[in-house]
Amino acid sequence: MEYILNTQEDKRERLLKVMTCIEQCAPLANLSMDYNMPTFRTEQGWISVANQKHYLPVYTCQAEHIAAYKMLYPKQKTGKGCINFSDKDAIDFAALTDVINNALSE
Template sequence: METKKYTSIDEYIADFPENVAILLNKIRNCIQQSAPNAEETISYNMPAFKQKKVLVYFAAFKNHIGFYALPSGNKAFQEEIFKYKTGKGSIQFPLNEEIPYELIKKIVAFRVIEINS
């Protein structure tokens, strides 16, 4: 089976059940609030926001939402993200827990400052 190639964040979100789509849209709104000049795009077939270069990516999976703030975003917020499963530049927010929207806003704001400095 061939993987669908997305061309917009709207198209990506539309492919998920309503409960997940609501979470994805809330994350999208958090990113827009913290990075009002960022441009929406699809990169690696995931929703992404870029300002000069990619600030963050996010994607839905079976049991979690993956949030990708790159290694610097994770490093700067180690204390806040310690309870989540993380990779070098990824954080997994379980679908059965409250999504930390304020933390997402802080991480995005950090990435905006980092990219603009």
């Protein structure tokens, strides 16, 4: 996918790890380039991941999808329905799996 190839090499591995996590949670999800970023869709929902200059955001567009994650990591930068992982933030993939499942199974 061109999006991944155009990602800076030092950020590409992190982006691929998040995308792989999504694929493992929802192997039947359709991958497209909605909103100019990789977007995984099921009949029940969607989740997108992007590469920004200083962070990797994961978008779900629903506050309830990330609520449990926010409780676990209250200092993590988030938006209404997204988690913004700075380049220095560790990603708890077990907790991210819950976010993915929430977003794709609504």
